[in-house]
Amino acid sequence: MPIFPLDRGERPESLNPLNPYHxxxxxxxxxxxxxxxxxxxxxxxxDLYRQSGWSKFRGSFKVRGYRNLYLMAIASVxxxxxxxxxxxxxxxxxVNQGHTGSINSVLALxxxxxxxxxxxxxxxxxxxxxxxxxxxxxxxxxxxxxxxMNAVALLPGERAITGGRDRAINIWDLEGGRRIHxxxxxxxxxxxxxxxxxxxxxxxxxxxxxxxxWNLESGKILHTLExxxxxxxxxxxxxxxxxxxxxxxxxxxxxxxxxxxxxLKTLRGHTGGVKEIALTPDAEQIIxxxxxxxxxxxxxxxxxxxxxxxxxxxxxxxIALTPDGEQVISGxxxxxxxxxxxxxxxxxxxxxxxxGWINGxxxxxxxRQVVSASSDHTLKVWNLQKGSLMHTLVGxxxxxxxxxxxxxxQRVISGAGDRLLKVWNLTSGExxxxxxxxxxxxxxxxxxxxxxxxxxxxxxxxxxxxxxxSFMALGLAGTVIAALVLALAGSFxxxxxxxxNDLLKINPPYQQMFGAIAIDPxxxxxxxxxxxGIIWSVAFALAGRSGVAAFAGIGLIxxxxxxxxxxxxxxxKDKDIASRVRFVAGISRGVEIGFYFNLLVTIxxxxxxxxxxEWIAALKPNRRGEGHPVFWDELLVLPLPNSRKxxxxxxxxxxxxxxxxxxxxxxxxxxxxxxxxALSRYLHSTEYPLHLLYAIARDPDLRAYLWSPVSAEDWRxxxxxxxxxLGELGLxxxxxxxxxxxxxxxDAIRVLTWFQRSHRQTPLTRFAALLYYLLNCEGDLSALxxxxxxxxxxxxxxxxxxxxxxxxxxxxxxFAAVQDLSDLKIALExxxxxxxxxxxxxxxxxxxxxxxxxxxxxxxxxxxxxIGTLVGGNSPVTDSEPRLATLAQATVxxxxxxxxxxxxxxxxxxxxxxxxxxxxxxxxxxxxAATAKSLV
Numbered sequence: 001m002p003i004f005p006l007d008r009g010e011r012p013e014s015l016n017p018l019n020p021y022h023x024x025x026x027x028x029x030x031x032x033x034x035x036x037x038x039x040x041x042x043x044x045x046x047d048l049y050r051q052s053g054w055s056k057f058r059g060s061f062k063v064r065g066y067r068n069l070y071l072m073a074i075a076s077v078x079x080x081x082x083x084x085x086x087x088x089x090x091x092x093x094x095v096n097q098g099h100t101g102s103i104n105s106v107l108a109l110x111x112x113x114x115x116x117x118x119x120x121x122x123x124x125x126x127x128x129x130x131x132x133x134x135x136x137x138x139x140x141x142x143x144x145x146x147x148x149m150n151a152v153a154l155l156p157g158e159r160a161i162t163g164g165r166d167r168a169i170n171i172w173d174l175e176g177g178r179r180i181h182x183x184x185x186x187x188x189x190x191x192x193x194x195x196x197x198x199x200x201x202x203x204x205x206x207x208x209x210x211x212x213x214w215n216l217e218s219g220k221i222l223h224t225l226e227x228x229x230x231x232x233x234x235x236x237x238x239x240x241x242x243x244x245x246x247x248x249x250x251x252x253x254x255x256x257x258x259x260x261x262x263x264l265k266t267l268r269g270h271t272g273g274v275k276e277i278a279l280t281p282d283a284e285q286i287i288x289x290x291x292x293x294x295x296x297x298x299x300x301x302x303x304x305x306x307x308x309x310x311x312x313x314x315x316x317x318x319i320a321l322t323p324d325g326e327q328v329i330s331g332x333x334x335x336x337x338x339x340x341x342x343x344x345x346x347x348x349x350x351x352x353x354x355x356g357w358i359n360g361x362x363x364x365x366x367x368r369q370v371v372s373a374s375s376d377h378t379l380k381v382w383n384l385q386k387g388s389l390m391h392t393l394v395g396x397x398x399x400x401x402x403x404x405x406x407x408x409x410q411r412v413i414s415g416a417g418d419r420l421l422k423v424w425n426l427t428s429g430e431x432x433x434x435x436x437x438x439x440x441x442x443x444x445x446x447x448x449x450x451x452x453x454x455x456x457x458x459x460x461x462x463x464x465x466x467x468x469x470s471f472m473a474l475g476l477a478g479t480v481i482a483a484l485v486l487a488l489a490g491s492f493x494x495x496x497x498x499x500x501n502d503l504l505k506i507n508p509p510y511q512q513m514f515g516a517i518a519i520d521p522x523x524x525x526x527x528x529x530x531x532x533g534i535i536w537s538v539a540f541a542l543a544g545r546s547g548v549a550a551f552a553g554i555g556l557i558x559x560x561x562x563x564x565x566x567x568x569x570x571x572x573k574d575k576d577i578a579s580r581v582r583f584v585a586g587i588s589r590g591v592e593i594g595f596y597f598n599l600l601v602t603i604x605x606x607x608x609x610x611x612x613x614e615w616i617a618a619l620k621p622n623r624r625g626e627g628h629p630v631f632w633d634e635l636l637v638l639p640l641p642n643s644r645k646x647x648x649x650x651x652x653x654x655x656x657x658x659x660x661x662x663x664x665x666x667x668x669x670x671x672x673x674x675x676x677x678a679l680s681r682y683l684h685s686t687e688y689p690l691h692l693l694y695a696i697a698r699d700p701d702l703r704a705y706l707w708s709p710v711s712a713e714d715w716r717x718x719x720x721x722x723x724x725x726l727g728e729l730g731l732x733x734x735x736x737x738x739x740x741x742x743x744x745x746x747d748a749i750r751v752l753t754w755f756q757r758s759h760r761q762t763p764l765t766r767f768a769a770l771l772y773y774l775l776n777c778e779g780d781l782s783a784l785x786x787x788x789x790x791x792x793x794x795x796x797x798x799x800x801x802x803x804x805x806x807x808x809x810x811x812x813x814x815f816a817a818v819q820d821l822s823d824l825k826i827a828l829e830x831x832x833x834x835x836x837x838x839x840x841x842x843x844x845x846x847x848x849x850x851x852x853x854x855x856x857x858x859x860x861x862x863x864x865x866x867i868g869t870l871v872g873g874n875s876p877v878t879d880s881e882p883r884l885a886t887l888a889q890a891t892v893x894x895x896x897x898x899x900x901x902x903x904x905x906x907x908x909x910x911x912x913x914x915x916x917x918x919x920x921x922x923x924x925x926x927x928x929a930a931t932a933k934s935l936v
Contacts, residue, residue: 002720004046005704007039008660014044014064017071023461026072030464031534032633034542035667038708040065041472050715057473066472073465079458087451094444097138097437101126103415104401105152107160111408113139115174116421117162119148128152128162130174133411133423137436140177144170151192155216156199163190169204171216181219185212192234196241201258203244205232211246213258223261227254234276238283238300245286245300247274253288255300265303269296276318280325285342287328289316295330297345307345311338317358322367327384329370331358337372339384349387353380360402364409364426371412371426373400379414381429391429395422463535467542475710476543483539487532494528526600532557533604541635544707544714547669547737547745550637553605557598606637618642630671631661637670639756647678655692658682660701663721666728667707669736669749673756676728680758680765683729689764690801694853696725697771697908706736713738723775730769731761763795767805774908801853807834808857812909815864815916821923824872831865857909860901864916867893871924880935887928894921 015022029037042049044065048056060066100121108114112134118126126148130139147165154160158175169183169190188207195202201222202214211225211232230249237244243264244256253267253274272292279286285306286298293315297307312332320329327348328340337351337358356375363370369390372380379393379400398417405412411432412424423432463486470478536553540546603609614629618640621627629636630643647665651658665675683689696702702722709715717738719727727734737743770789793809796802811834814827852858871890894917902913 002705002718003700003703004042005035005039005706005708005721006043007036009036011036011040015040015068015072017068017075023072023076023458023465026069026468027461027464030468030542031538032635034538034544035634035664035708037468037542038544038710042708052475052712056475060473069465069469069472073462073469076458076462076465080455080462083451083455083458087448087455090444090448090451094441094448096141097441097444098418098420099127099129100419101148102398102401102417102419103421104149106402106404106413106415106421107152107154108404108406108411108413109154109158109174111406111410114404114406114413114421114423115152115160116402116413116415117149117152118419119150120146120165126164128160128172129421130177131421131434132436133406133413133432135436136423136432136434136438138434138440140174142172142174142177142179144168144179144182147189150190151205153193153195153202155195159199161193161195161202161216163193163204165189167206169193169202169214171202171219181216183214183219183221185221185224186210188231191232194235194237194244196237196258197239198241201237201241203235203237203258205235205246207231209248211235211244211256213244213261223258225256225261225263227263227266228252230273233274236277236279236286238279239281240283243300245277245279247277247288249273251290251292253277253286253298255286255303267298267303267305269305269308270294272315275316278319278321278328280321280342281323282325285325287319287321287342289319289330291315293332295319295328295340297328297342307342309340309345309347311340312336318361320361320363320370322363322384323365324367327367329361329363329384331361331372333357335374335376337361337370337380337382339370339387349382349384351380351382351387351389353389353392354378356399359400362403362405362412364405365407366409369409369426371403371405373403373414373416375399377416379403379412379424381412381426393422393424393429393431395431467535467538471542476540476545479539479542483535486535490528490531490535494524525597526603529597529600530604530609533601534607534609535604537605537607537635543710545742545745546635546667546707547749548742549635550605550670551745551748553601554598557601607633607635608638611638614640621646630665630674634664634668636668639671639674643671643674644678644681647675648682651678651682655686655695656699659696659699659725663702663704663706663725666721666724669746670753672724672728673753676725677756677758679725680729683764683768684762688800690767690796690799690805691853693726693729693764693768693771694907696722697775698854698906700906703906709738711738720775723772726768726775727772730765730767730772731759732769732772734772763792763799766792767796771908774911777911804853804858808854808861808909810834811861812912812916815861815868816912816919818916818919818923821871821927824868828865828868828872831861854907854909856901856905857907860897860913863893863897863901864913867897867920871927880931883931884928884935887924887931891921891924891928894924 012022015026045063048059048063051059099116099118101118103116104119105117106114112132114131114133115128116131117128120126124146125143126145128142128149132139145162145164145166145168149162149164151163152160158173160172160174161169162172163169167184167186167189170179171181173180186204186206186208190204190206192205193202200216202216204212204214209228209230209232212221213223213225215222228246228248228250232246232248234247235244242258244258246254246256251270251272251274254263255265257264270288270290270292272290274288274290276289277286284300286300288296288298293310293313295309295311295316296305298304299306311330312334314333316330316332318331326342328342330338330340335354335356335358338347339349340346341348354372354374354376358372358374360373361370368384370382370384372382377396377398377400380389381391383390393412396414396416396418400414400416402415403412410426412426414422423434424430425432466486467479467482470482533553536556537549540549540552614633614636617627617629619642628642628646629640630647647662650661662675662679666672683692686692699722703720705718706721706724707718709718719734719736724734724736735743737746770792793806796805811831814830818824818827867890870886898917902910
């Protein structure tokens with residue numbers, strides 16, 4: 001019976017859950033050397049390894065080597081969860097250094113502090129952040145709005161008020177980092193906010209066509225101002241805090257009495273919605289900017305229009321006044337900034353240079369400069385005295401939505417869709433880095449990258465351990481179940497990533513959040529397909545089905561394709577009456593999945609992901625060639641350069657070790673043809689080819705199974721390594737699969753690798769076929785016809801040791817042909833005519849030094865000759881009693897020869913000797929019975 005193929009390397013007796021190296025070692029075994037894993041499991045508990053079902057699973061907990069693998073699997077999953085939490089934690093810190101949605105508003109609290117408010121992120125949340133401009137640090141983050149903040153205003157005493165799309169108004173303590181009030185009564189979102197100079201009242205403008213006046217101390221509504229027929233876009237308060245001015249999409253500007261909550265005046269003249277309102281320092285004049293492209297100046301006290309200019313054809317987006325109230329600056333959709341004199345209503349400068357909309361304007365406290373923010377991702381600093389460009393501030397990656405200048409006029413603060421606040425030196429036009437933020441981003445990003453790297457490593461370890469534990473407990477069925485579970489988990493992840501990717505495309509806040517790391521769906525599809533191919537390949541390879549492994553994933557996807565094609569044709573298209581339409585739809589879906597997707601699965605199944613690395617390793621292995629992938633990747637599918645060369649070198653360097661390496665490579669059906677090609681070349685080039693063939697046949701280590709068995713069918717059906725080597729050298733079809741599926745894969749691979757095999761018949765290949773036959777028919781050689789092999793034996797005469805083989809096998813054939821004891825004389829005469837010396841007993845030791853191929857066979861033939869001489873030298877008729885003693889002596893000699901010599905042989909002639917001994921024993925028994933009968 002074949003022996004279990006144990007791994008020859010130095011491996012740990014039991015893997016240690018506390019040793020990280022052992023996790024990597026196991027992953028290497030699973031993905032590249034599954035035979036080593038099976039050897040490890042067999043060594044840990046040989047009896048348990050051969051069991052199956054529930055008894056094996058229950059018993060596995062009693063074996064340390066098995067139990068440690070369970071612990072490692074649990075530990076690897078826990079490690080993955082920890083690394084996932086760690087990377088998510090670092091990612092959250094990094095993301096929170098900026099906003100998770102686009103920055104809609106920025107305000108300067110002081111020369112060294114600023115605040116920024118964001119729109120909604122992908123979760124619907126938004127935030128208000130406080131920044132220390134001196135340290136370049138984020139001070140605190142305040143969260144409370146849903147769906148984004150549209151408006152921010154400052155209150156006395158380190159407070160701020162915000163309004164958002166969630167229809168709520170929040171009052172914040174910026175120093176304490178807490179929300180003081182949450183005010184809700186609007187029916188739609190908040191568009192703008194204004195606060196009285198003393199900070200006692202707040203006015204909110206809403207898309208529900210109304211304004212509300214709030215007592216900011218108590219949080220109560222004082223008045224609801226209703227008169228607009230469209231969304232109220234903007235609101236401003238007079239310096240004395242008695243009146244509010246609002247602008248609406250209905251094209252009107254309205255003046256309100258805050259104390260009474262009554263409408264004072266309605267200013268009409270715009271033909272489009274009013275986008276923004278500004279007041280002169282003395283509040284005597286109101287400036288309104290409209291989407292109709294005009295800027296109008298109104299006298300507040302009378303409600304009359306003083307000036308109207310057509311400023312920007314595409315609409316006016318924003319306006320600003322110089323501190324002295326002498327100039328109005330407007331920015332529009334046409335990308336220009338225009339400077340107007342307030343008193344005359346004339347254009348002073350038209351500032352061009354932006355390539356996008358103007359979204360914001362900020363004038364320096366001294367009124368000498370204005371900063372414009374644009375959708376072209378830039379800001380520009382303009383000299384208002386000369387009407388010239390001073391600086392272009394480049395750094396944002398998205399639309400710049402808001403801009404502010406610090407009270408000392410030294411810094412510009414900007415916010416954009418790229419979510420991170422930027423600070424600029426107004427004098428030099430250079431960005432002032434947020435040093436503390438950048439340090440935090442650097443370390444968290446580095447930590448995230450390291451964490452993500454180790455997360456993927458541990459995911460690989462966990463995958464390997466899940467497959468291992470499933471195989472260990474349930475065999476092939478366990479690995480298939482585990483592969484299905486992993487495929488379903490991968491499908492869930494793949495589906496969610498595709499959905500997220502779609503959301504990125506249709507939802508701007510998602511794009512702003514994840515745009516930089518969005519993955520193309522094609523990349524996701526390729527990755528998922530390769531994952532499926534590798535998982536299914538490894539699942540079958542773990543159970544020794546290397547041939548099936550290469551086709552398993554492809555076959556699975558083909559079955560899914562057929563099922564989905566039928567589903568598409570008969571369920572989804574069931575309302576189509578025309579059968580042709582349904583048939584074409586099904587075929588289209590089947591081809592899409594079964595062919596195109598399967599091409600990607602093939603990358604994983606054929607391990608093409610590793611192929612470039614293995615190709616390089618094949619071109620430049622280590623000095624002895626042992627670094628070639630053919631030696632360390634048992635699942636290698638495609639051919640690699642130099643495989644035959646380095647296998648041949650192994651044989652030339654150390655024939656016995658080389659044969660073992662050849663046999664190990666033959667476990668892989670895809671590389672078997674290359675290994676046997678190298679062996680055939682060596683056989684036909686070595687000086688002693690017959691010695692080599694017998695070295696294969698007689699090596700005890702080559703009596704091992706070709707690959708380590710897993711199922712009951714494997715223990716019965718897998719051939720010995722020496723059988724495979726000799727049979728393949730003899731150009732014989734060797735059945736290497738233990739079940740129909742595995743054998744079908746083996747046959748398919750044999751066809752695919754046909755061109756790599758040697759098909760040339762030589763005397764050596766024919767003799768290898770004879771040895772294979774002798775090994776394959778051990779114990780039953782009754783059908784052996786030696787006449788068919790006489791030409792084969794005769795062709796060996798010119799090889800070293802050829803005469804020994806010819807003579808010994810000829811004599812054995814004569815001995816096997818003895819049908820009566822009287823025939824022994826003829827057989828012995830044939831032996832005496834031989835030129836080969838047959839020494840029984842001590843002569844075997846002498847034959848070792850003569851360079852003979854198999855001295856034990858010659859010695860055994862000598863023993864048979866002695867027995868034949870003993871029996872054939874006495875007459876059964878004339879002297880019966882001595883004859884009986886002689887027959888008994890011969891019988892004992894046969895039994896001794898069988899028990900002490902032949903029983904321990906691994907040589908191919910063992911079967912012939914066993915047949916001869918059985919046959920002679922029957923003749924001796926028959927002769928003994930006849931002789932005993934004559935004495936009666």
